[in-house]
Amino acid sequence: MKRIFLLLSTLGIYSSVAMAQSESPVRVMYREVTELDLTGFEVQAVVDRPDGTLVVAPPRPTFAPMIVVRMNFDVEMSASLDEVP
Helix, strand or coil: CHHHHHHHHHHHHHHHHHHHCCCCCCCCCCCCCCCCCCCCCCCCCCCCCCCCCCCCCCCCCCCCCCCCCCCCCHHHHHHHHHHCC
16 A cells, blocks of 8 residues: 555656646747727826825034044154154
């Protein structure tokens, strides 16, 4: 009984795989231009938009810089020359 079931399930798997493979792919052709004629129809629509107001965030605060950028180190350079033997 087990052998028959195993044989049938194996054959079923192989046959489903063989049937799933097609010999040539199906080629779908679409029209270049599609035209819709709605002259006989009356179209009614409702504009649906979110309710609410525009929320404007306050501007970000600006802080004074905590690091002072120095352009030259002339004083330290001349002081270091005195320390060289």
